[in-house]
Amino acid sequence: MQSVHRPSSGEFDPDVVRDYLDEALAYAQREDYAGWDPYDGLTSPVLDPFARNTFTRLVCMHGVHKFPANLRPLLGIEKRRNAKGIALFATSYLDAYEATGDETYLQSAESLLEWLWENRAIQSDNPSWGYPFDWQNSNKFFLPEYYPSIVASVFVAQAFVRHYDLTGDEESLEVADGTCRFIMDEINRVQVREFETFAYTPYDDYVVINANALAASLLAVVGDRTSTEEYGERADEVMAFVLDVQDEKGAWYYSEPSDQSHLSHDNFHTGFVLESIHDYLEVCPDEDLQAGYENGMQFYREELFDEGGKPRFESDKRYPRDVHASAQAIRTFVKDGSPESLALAADIFEWAMANLFDESDGHFYRRRGRVLSDKTPYMRWNQGWMCYALGTALAHAA
Template sequence: MQSVHRSPSGDLDPDVVREYLDDALAYARSEDYAGWDPYDGLNSPVLEPFARNWFTRLVCMHGVHKFPANLRPLLGIEKERNAKGTALFATAQLDAYEKTGDESYLEEAESLLEWLWENRSIQADNNAWGYNFDWQNSNKFFLPEYFPSIVASVFVAQAFVRHYDITGEERSLEVADGTARFIMEEINRVQVREFETFAYTPYDDYVVVNANALGASLLAVVGDRTDNEAYGERADEVMAFVLDVQDEKGAWYYSEPSDGSRLSHDNFHTGFVLESIHDYLEVRPDETLQAAYDKGMAFYRAELFDEGGAPRFESDKRYPRDVHASAQAIRSFVKDGSPESLALAADIFEWAIENLFDESDGHFYRRRGRVLSDKTPYMRWNQGWMCYALGTIVNRLD
């Protein structure tokens, strides 16, 4: 039987997807784009007295994160806007506007972009953003709320680049250029063999592969838009590192060195790396990196999804099946555009709607576990990412 979510040919139907996008965006607007986050446990005034070192912070943060019920109302954790999530919503609206011409999407996107501009991290000299909660990254580093990171800053800057590309608004390109300067001047650099890599923040020396790919991609794209070859050359250097740490299967570990990585070949971080390479190659073509991208994409399709589009958490671990993995994969595969990728994107969309979507109010669940599932309506992790993915479908498919 033909799915109601697809066209008669079996492809994704952008008109149907737009209806889901509108419902999901309406839910987010009804909450003023504010919500809980999987990692916001340290925002609890109840737990604050106990979170005094890296170990107790991890216990508090992951205790809230992994508890089978949502403890946040009891712990006094308020719903808030998250800069990265807000950027995802803005990008989804911009994608829908570019395809449909509906000015209401543009108005909403520009309102969110203005909020992002007004809520830059005051701890940075250039344009940068952080999370709205204290965050302990294993025992590697502690990042206080609103202190900037490369990943959060890149996603926000990408939204401003998107606005520039669609509207020609020079101010948006200037904002993104400020983030490129933040990456060039303020993010710590770590020597890994012959490569000068990026750390995760201005305050640590933790080398995360997807963060390097994201940073290189933004530098390449902003360098292309501003004719700044220094950005492009630095992007080349960092992408050479990303290429070097790809393994023989075409996969990437989360961090370098790989034997200290807390994840093996996980789903959505693999998607981050591949999308970053894709965007880099659009402005700085390279045959060797293109071959690495194709090999990585083949691994992604073959090893990180089960039959019917269900996302594996890691290549050797099926569960939990996470909404973030579904969303990033849809975006990566639709941007890739190959027949194999588009077919899998359609399966993943179908699986996500059937397993993670609440039609009563338009919100998405976080994940399905082997035994327990998490239906907490996280605004960034669930809603922002799925809107981001659905906007990509609406924008890029006919």
């Protein structure tokens, strides 16, 4: 492995980035892209008899999640493929293909996209995806394994859009179009003041800011590719809501109403919102939203990172320093493309490779804490996200 290096311009060395990406992808390939997840505790056959209501499900899920040692082997929790993680790997392969022209990357991406198509949710007539584990989202809703959600479905659809943009494959665009139909026709809608917002799933009424931003972004992008005015109009409505709930500092809470949000201004969800706005603005320019984006980017750079590219978990909470935050930030800042964002992205890359990468086998750690660190090799949360970031950096550097 080459040492991490970047010129003073804030640019990435493409050879170094590709080395890290190839090692990380090789690890994922050896594991068949299957692994544990921070929130997979409810798949334990040992805990299943106890996880029968909201409270006990939360205790079991977060007990496994937050325990200082990895209990999953003892609890019989199996490694699984996660559709969202597979989409991240597929996108990283597509980015590497764009950067290098190496057809093996494209072949790997298309194999994963085929798996995603074959493993879409059976609860919907439209292409959509969920997580491979039961999930209790605080006291808001319970989502059984594989039941579709807006966030998982958007990330998968984005991988198909990326494939269409690189190859012109109309079938991939049709998949993404089908996911837009899932969002338009099946995701619940919730009235928030004058805005008709999206819930998180077809089964709840929980209004999450980043989920709405992601949905609006996908609708705008696919609407642009397919000339579907209905998608663009709905995207405009939802993005107006996202702008409305941005506070004067340029930040977003996790959910609306903000006084009921369990997170304040956290790192990677802020990155989700900003990247979504960026992609929306590329096809739907808007002066007010552009100003909100720039205000949000300034808050993101100044309040959610410490010196040397160390990611804060929330703006008022330094630890733990999470791999998901590092990865999303690299992608968000590289896509932003401003000199200050690129310089910070390179600092984050250096910090992450020095502190979260295991050179012995190519896997990434989850997080560094003030006292304890979590080195469990989560496939989606660690490996998928960092490959996603490295693919973005490689495409930019090349």
